Amino acid sequence: MTSKCPLVSVVDDDESVRESLPDLLREFGFAARAFSSAEEFLASDCIGNTRCLILDVAMPGMTGLDLQRELALRRQKIPIVFITAHRDENLRPRALEQGAVECLFKPFSDTDLLEALNAALRVN
């Protein structure tokens, strides 16, 4: 089952997101893994099979954008959907420009998320 379902990884320092979001992703039919920081994700074995990365922008230590740059450097073309609690209008275009699929402002609806995931999987 697990192997059939595409893996979506969640990286967010906020625990409530790490708790709630994988459950919703699984309801969508994805496999889901949650990481509390960018460093934890980079250290895991999920980079290769992650089909989409849901990434918080502002985190202590390496930020979401830092991780995006790091993955680009490693030539890991994982589609990324940014999520953020900061409603910064400048952030979204910058993220999209650097190759992100979507940038969602917290709190976001389940449909917006599903749309973004579908778009990300289409990229692949």
Next chain:
Amino acid sequence: MEIGFSLLIDALPGLVWTALPDGNIDFFNQRWCEYTGLSLDRSIGSGWEAAIHPEDLQELLESRRLTMNSGDPREIEARLRRLDGEYRWFFFRSSPLTDTDGRVIKWCGIITDIDRQMRVAEEGSRHWWRSKGARENHFRSIVDRLPVFVTLMNPNGEAVLANRQVLEYFGATLDEVKGWESGSTIHPDDRSEALAAWQRSVETGEPFDFEGRHRRADGVYRWFHMRGFPLRDSEGRIVLWYLLQTDVENRKRTEEALRASEINLRQIVDSIPGLVCTMSPAGAIEHQNQQILDYFGKTAEELRDWAFTDAVHPDDLQHVIEVFTKSISTGTLYDIEHRCRRADGVYRWFQVRALPVRDKDGRITGWYVLLTDIDDRKRAEEALQANERNLTQIINTIPTLAWSARPDGPAEFFNQHYLDYLGLSQEQAQDWGWTVAVHPDDLNGLSDAWQHIMASEEPGEIEARLRRFDGEYRWFLFRANPLRDESGKIVKWYGTNTDIDDRKRAAEELRRSEAFLAEGQRLSRTGSFSWHVATEEITWSEQVYSIFELDPNLPVTLGLIGSRVHPEDIPLLHDMVERAKAGKDFEYEHRLLLSGNRVKYLHLVGHGIKNKRGNFEYIGAVQDVTERRLSEEALSKVRSELAHVARVTSLGALTASIAHEVNQPLSGIVTNASTCLRMLAVDPPNVDGARETARRTIRDGNRASEVITRLRGLFSKEDITTEPMDLNEATQEVIALSLGELQGNRVMLRSELADGLPPIVGDRVQLQQVILNLLRNALDAMSAVEDRPRRLVVRTEQDESDSVRLTMQDTGIGIDSQNLDRLFDAFYTTKTAGMGMGLSVCRSIIERHRGQLWAAPNDGPGATFSFSLPCQPAGLKGATSIGGRQTPDTMNRRRVMRNL
């Protein structure tokens, strides 16, 4: 004098002797010696007795003895042997010389030749007793031939015989002549005296000697010298008187004439306005006029001893005696000026001249002396001399250089001061010598000026430097004035050179400092002014005119100033005039509106002082601060933009922070709720999953609530640091910080801060933020006001016994009384650009200080905001805390902030 006296004695027509009081003869004159052939040495003592006829000696000695015993004058006849041995009759007379006490100090005697008379009488008497008849005839024949009147009388004084001359003269018989003693022929004026003298002679037996007038037969009176001698028998009884009468009419007339002449002379002498006297050849005063006696207030006798009295001033006496003695001994003119003592003791100056009078042989017979009072002249001379001395002193001591020059220019006189200054002698400076001391740079100018002055013949002056004796050049003002004669021709130039070096230097200094000041004013664009409020007299420095762009010749008036002041700032001008009238200092910033709508900003400061005349005036400065002002405004604009950006930024940050903190749980809530819905929507519903997500939703909801609670705590639970503070001081600091803004907004601020305000306890910075906030609100409220003065009154007062109050009253747009309650609500604002947070925060700060903040509309335009705070309780000192927790600090505040 002794010599003179001796000469006099020798000149007397008689033999003279003197004797000591005891009768011992100590002196004979020359005539005695010549007559007797006895030398003086052989004569004195008793040597003289050898010359007396032996028959007469006894009687003579007896007579002298009697004389000396009685001290009375006595006379006796005796024969004296002449050098050739012949005896002649002499009349011996002696009298005592006594001192003031009446003691005899000397006897003086004179021996006169009466031989002729005596022989006549002797003849008569000799015949008398020989034969009466014959004698009578003989006598008559003799006496009738004598050219004198002879009358013989019996001892009773009755005429018994008279010669022919007598009878012829009187034109009478003897019997008629006998009545002589009845005096019928004697002039009535002489009669009683003549009879008395005769009577006395008859009674005493003393010779009779009288001069009187006798009437001739034709009734004419003639002068006669009558002498009668008694003839005594051997027992000394008078047996006969013989009377000789000599016609002395001619002599008498001469004498009369002489006397009359003398009287006349005397009258002249007495009446001439001078002091006159005569002196003997030896210099003894013989005669003096009345003026001398009156002047000296001395008797003639006292005057003779002038050399031993105070008649001549003691300082002059010695010199007078020297000159006098020399003149008398040499017979030269005596002419001397000396002081003579007046009767009242005052010494006056006299010119005393004595001229010797000489007889035809050239011998001095006397001196005429004239004393002329020259006191007034002398005093005038002395005064003149003193005056001249004084003038000389003045000229030589006045602290200026004085000189005179000839009409054609060369100098001829320099005062001592001038010579001392130059260090030159009179000879060196003479003519043009002084010009060596003129500074080379000034010499031509001085020379030209001097030529010009001389040519113009008018007073003139010029400044030049003169070298002092020590080489230092000093500036002098040369002044020359012409002296003219009656025709107006210049006879001399007088001049003074006044040292103006210090003044010159001071003037130079002043000029320089004025130049500095003017340059300083120009560079700093600062002008100065004085303003005499009472007279409205205003004086501007050049720079003020330049700032106002006005003609420096225009008189400054308030109207003129008003014409340049920006119309919007005219109220400031009125306010300034009001303040000035109240005598207060002032400081303003106002604008000028100049041509081409150019605006200048001025900063004006006025300080009231009492000037030297005691009048009140303002001294002040005006600075053109346009550039500063413009740059300030530009800066201010940048600052306010920056502030705005900062405010927006920080607000954004705050908002973002709040949003982030809230969005996180919200995000969880939404996700969980979505999951929950999806878990319940499948068949069969995943109830356990849904329960779990619902539980997470509740948890995240609580978490969001906690965030809000923490956010509120950030503002409401903050503690404040408190300290005792003076509300007035805090207010003044805020005003000082806001002056620029106040003036920039052309707001007239009046602060009425109560004296003796009790201290309060609070957070100084927070309270100052409240005051600043209220002040800015007031400025904002007045910013649109153009139709009335923008006035702000800041007042502090003690509200009740336990609180102080600050009131800020503006003339702004005011507040609607209906909105009073909402004013202090957060987010309520009447401002287009406001957030509506200020008053809300202010009220919370004041309330945390246990005070109150409120607002009220004014009766007129504008609003009044006030707060009151409790005073510091007595005895509570030092820092304390009002809030619940003790030491929150800014670090703590930041941490709370970050945790939001």
